Amino acid sequence: MSFVPQLNERSMNEINFDATPEPALPAEIPVMSPAKSRGTEGKEAAKSLIEIEDLGFSYDLGQTETLRNITLSIPKGQVTSFIGPSGCGKSTLLRCLNRMNDLIDTAKVTRGKIKIMGQDIHAADVDPIELRKRVGMVFQKYNPFPKSIFENAAYGMRIQGVKSQKVLAEAVERALKQSALWDEVKDRLNSSALGLSGGQQQRLCIARAIAVQPEIILMDEPCSALDPIATARIEELITDLKENYTIVIVTHNMQQATRVSARTAFFYLGELIEVGPTTKIFGNPSKKQTEDYVSGRFG
Amino acid sequence: MNQNRHTLRAFDASLDSLRSEVLGMGAAVTMNLERAVHGLLMENMDECNSVIADDETVDQYEKDIDVMAMSLMVRFNPVATDLRMVISSMNVARSLERISDHAVNIARRARKILRAGENEKVKMVEPLYTMAALELRDAITAYADGSVERALGLHDKDAELDRAQKKLAKGISKLIEGQEGNVVQLIHLLFVLRSLERVGDLAVNIGEEVVFIESAEDIRHQ
Known part of the structure; x- marks a missing residue:
């Protein structure tokens, strides 16, 4: 008598990634029903603050498009992460949001629109300097000015023409x-900002x-030059800041991305492949390209 | 199952090792269950004893799989299908360990039945065992192949097993009520049938894990 079942051989053949193109994506990937998901449900969609509509962008006057057909909503009061391999266009798109480009x-x-609170940021009456006051930026390499800690924090206010020392002091403290x-x-506000540690300098830039x-x-890779402790402080800070600001990182x-953001957008070769709740993108992405990237099967 | 390989080959190697360990455990558990029933049907006390002794091997498999899965999570931070694979492999190991416990229960009951002398009623265990073993085989094959279809098919097979177990248990209960035959032997036999029915349930649980790995759908308790 032998009842021992015979196990089938498993096929582990590799699939050629390029041979299985994915169809065009909707801007929003539906969240799985909580009743049918195990740890992959995401937060309810919040009110949209930034609307990107069919955006195309070129660095060479339109000869080649670095970004193509980007349609994306960025909700207010949340952290949204942009992920993707180098050259996918995520930093380019970030810089489009305050017209740094x-x-x-x-x-x-080349085409499309970016609207912030319903206003087209490329409209003729929009002043890019004013826009950048509303849309601040933190860079990969911390870049404090060779001035005091106080003057670094007060810099934007001074540019705006604020002269009152009291107003400046209150704003700097806040x-x-x-x-x-x-x-x-607080005890060395007049010391040089360059004497701070890397993590402190980055927080000063924030x-x-x-x-x-x-x-x-x-935020464009704000922790890439920091050690794990300084990175954790910045991440904690991002979590605190989302109460008052909308953050795109x-x-x-x-x-x-999984620790700090509620939503994640994955880009590849200048296109938005998938966007959704972070738990879904890392737990059960809808697109194979996304799954291959987040699970380290890319390239 | 995502069949593209990871850039980190060590990640693939660790996942493959985990999968192989679960399949090795599945084979050991299948063998234990087979020997427990074989020992009962063939009146082979030594076989029953070896099932009880070999349960330690299965327990060790479970612990090893937990260590491998934890190490994999620490080293490679798996996400998506990989994460589900690691978590569900631990759950599959848990179900397999419980199946082995039922094999031990069967072996213990078999020893008691055998010590009390011959009883032709033990033959009714064989068809039920065949159904339970087929379910277990399908569950392990579904895990190995990532086959959602095979995993989902387990529900119907288990319903059939449940019906058969109830029918047989009812027949034995009537014999017990009528004081026909060795009542103590018949009571042990009832527990053997119950264990085989539980093996089917645990095979279904393994199938549910396979569905979760492959499609991220949680079909438990539906």
């Missing part, structure tokens, strides 16, 4: 507290960005 002569939005730096620097009370903060660190 305008500083490049040959850069051009910004440094919001960026979780106040307790560490303080500089939020001192002018923007609505949106863009570009990151290559996917664990960081």
Whole structure:
């Protein structure tokens, strides 16, 4: 008598990624029904603050498009992560959101619109400088000015023409507290910002960005030059800041995206492949390209 | 199952090892169940004893799989299908360990039945065992192949097994009520039938894990 079942051989053949193109994507991927999901449900969609509609962007006056057909809603009061391999266009899109790319002569939005609170940011009556007050930015490499801690945090206010020392002091204190730096620097506000540690310098840059009370903060790999402790502080700060600001973060660190963001958008070769709740993108993405990227099967 | 390989080959190797370990455990559990029933039907006390002794091997498999899965999560931070694979492999190991416990229960009951002398009623165990073993085989094959279809088919097979078990248990209960035959032997036999029915349930649980791995759908308790 032998009842031992014979197990079938498993096929582990590789599939050629390029041979299975995916169809065009809707902007929003529906969230799985909670009743049918195990740990993959996401937060309810919040009110949209930024609307990107069929955006195309070129660095060479439209000869080649770096971004194509980007349609995306970014909700208010949440952290949204942009992920994707190098060259996929995520930083380019981030810089489109406050028209930083305008500083490049040959850069051009080839089609589509970006609306912030319903207003087209490329409309003739929009001043890019005013836009950048509303949409602050923190860069990959912390870049404080060679000035005092106080002057760094007050810089944006001074540019805006604020002269009152009292107003400046209050704004600096508020910004440094919001960026979780106040307790560490309150006794040496007149010291050089360059004497701070890397993590502190990056938090000072965040303080500089939020001192002018923007609505949106863009962060381009803000922790890539920091150690794990400083990274954790910045991530904690991002979590605190989302109460008052809408944050868009570009990151290559996917664990960081899962820790800090409610929504994640995956880009590849200048196109938005998939966007949805972070738990869905990392738990059960709808597109195979997304799954291959987040699980390390890419390239 | 996502068949594209990871950029990190060590990640693939770890996942393959985990999968192989679960399949090795599945084979050991299948063998234990087979020997427990074989020992009962062939009146082979030694076989029953070896099932009880070999349960330690299965327990060790379960612990090893947990260690491998934890190490894999720490080293590679799996997400999506990979994460479901790791978590569900631990759950599959848990179900397999419980099936082995039922094999031990059967072996213990078999020893008691055999010690009390011959009883032709033990033959009614064979068809029920065949159904339970087929379910277990399908569950393990579904896990190995990532076959949702095979996994979903387990529900119907288990319903059939439940019906058969109820019918047989009813027949034995009547014999017990009528004091026909060795009542103590018949009571042990009832527990053997119950264990085989539980094996079917646990095979269904394994199938549910396979569905979760492959489609992220949670079909438990439906």
